[in-house]
Amino acid sequence: MKWLKSLIIAGTLQALAVASGHAGPNLDQIKHAGVIKIGTEGTYAPFTYHDTSGALVGFDVEIAKAIAEKLGVQAEFLEGK
Numbered sequence: 001m002k003w004l005k006s007l008i009i010a011g012t013l014q015a016l017a018v019a020s021g022h023a024g025p026n027l028d029q030i031k032h033a034g035v036i037k038i039g040t041e042g043t044y045a046p047f048t049y050h051d052t053s054g055a056l057v058g059f060d061v062e063i064a065k066a067i068a069e070k071l072g073v074q075a076e077f078l079e080g081k
Contacts, residue, residue: 027071030071030073031071031072031073033073034073034074035073035074035075035076036064036067036068036071036073036074036075036076037076037077037078038060038064038075038076038077038078039077039078039079039080040056040060040061040077040078040079040080041079041080041081042056042077042079044058045058046058046059047059047060048060048061056077056079061077064077
């Protein structure tokens with residue numbers, strides 16, 4: 001059973017290493033555009049929902065805004081179903 005756990009961990013680490021290598025061009029595009037676009041439904045409290053004023057709020061919204069601020073870009077939320 002330990003070997004299976006080790007195999008899963010090794011596979012996950014490899015997948016993460018490969019995925020991070022593909023982030024470069026996308027990150028450059030986001031920084032060049034000055035906007036990061038985030039897709040959300042806006043109907044799944046407490047993650048994304050509309051408050052009484054109609055503004056999109058929630059945990060995911062706060063995290064996305066913090067990431068955008070760290071990147072030096074604006075967060076743009078695109079709602080879908």
